[in-house]
Amino acid sequence: MPKWDYSGNGVYFITLVTQNRECNLGQIKNNEMKLSGFGKIVDNEWLKSFEIRHELYLDEYIVMPNHLHAIIILNKTENEQPIETHGRASLPSSQPSKLHRKPQSISSFIAGFKLAVNSKIDDFIDENNLDIPKYNRKNHFFQPNYHDHIIRNYSTCQRIKKYIISNPSKWDDDRFRPENQG
Helix, strand or coil, X not given: CCCCCCCXXXXXXXXXXXXXXXXXXXEEECCEEXXXXXXXXXXXXXXHHHHHCCCEEEEEEEECCCEEEEEEEECCCCCCCCCCCCCCCCCCCCCCXXXXXXXXXXXXXXXXXXXXXXXHHHHXXXXXXXXXXXXXXXXXXXXCCCEEXXXXXXXXXXXXXXXXXXXXXXXXXXXXXXXXXX
């Protein structure tokens, strides 16, 4: 949303989509998501993100075959200090930064998460001798951008939670499913 401060407190519905909508995070079986090796990495790094970022809280989320939906709560207090990210990303705390992303913002969180996922998946590719290209700045695992929606009231939050929870049972009609692309 133009002019919205994504480093300010708020509740956000986030969607991340794999590059080319490739279904490499797992598959839906009997209306349940079964994570692949890549999907387990994404799930683990997603949960780890909320352990190390004290200003972020995870509400509902789901990893789907080619995307992730989540409700994230950003709630910073006045005394919060800049944080360190996991993976290969780092946010300097004492030197002026030329980053376009504000520290402790939704965009810096997503960037750090994506870098951590790329790093862990590259390790997985090496460990399992997979004959596929590694992920980097030119070969993204996730699409470079992400979708966000600012949640402003309880009823909208409840509707989105229901959507997230029921997402696996509606995979056949999901707009992110490659077969449904027109």
